Amino acid sequence: MNRILIVTAVEAEAEAVRRGLPEAQHGVTVLVGGVGSAQAAAATARALALDSGYDAVLSLGIGGAFPGKAELGALLLARRVVAADLGADSPAGFLSVDELGFGSATLDGGRVPGLDAVVGTILTVNTATGTDERAAELMERHPAAVGEAMEGYGVAAAAALAELPFAEVRAVSNLVGKRDRDAWRLDLAFAALTAAARPIAEGLEAC
Secondary structure: OEEEEEOOOOOOOHHHHHHHHOOOOOOOOEEEEEEHHHHHHHHHHHHHHHOHHHHHHHEEEEEEOOOOOOOOOOOEEEEEEEEEEEEEOOOOOOOHHHOOOOOOOOEEEEOOOOOOOOEEEEEEEOOOHHHHHHHHHHHHOOEEEEEEEEEHHHHHHHHOOOOOEEEEEEEEEOOOOOOOHHHHHHHHHHHHHHHHHHHHHHHHHHH
């Protein structure tokens, strides 16, 4: 049986995941890593350094879906994770670290057997999108993007350093665009996390 490290950003996400796991679910650790890519990377790297027995790492939580890509309460699975704002601004527009020659802002995601999810690129951002203009800009640069969150790239980077398989799954709480908290459906997203927790864990444990 594989051992899985599940990393969430906040306790509410972790609680939703734990509700979906059997009390005797062996081999699964749920870690609250903090908000943002840096916090998530540091917490994940520390956990992997303290315990070298994990076989896979999963970034799991809520996130936004780009309009037309997925419905509220749906699940997103990252084929790739992109640090969408890691780079430099310029008069000609945004320049990624790839274009600057400083490395890569893209890391591969992984598969989760048996999971019913919309598969595509999930963007990692340091500032959550709050305007339709910003959403359109991101979609223009990343046409394969299905959603955005704030921690995936950091967790993926830590997993890559430890040479462990990585996957990112997001339950959709809102659409990416103009910020409107009244339109968010956190209840649907947390319910989706709870429903998906057991099949995700069992699928990864069986790999």
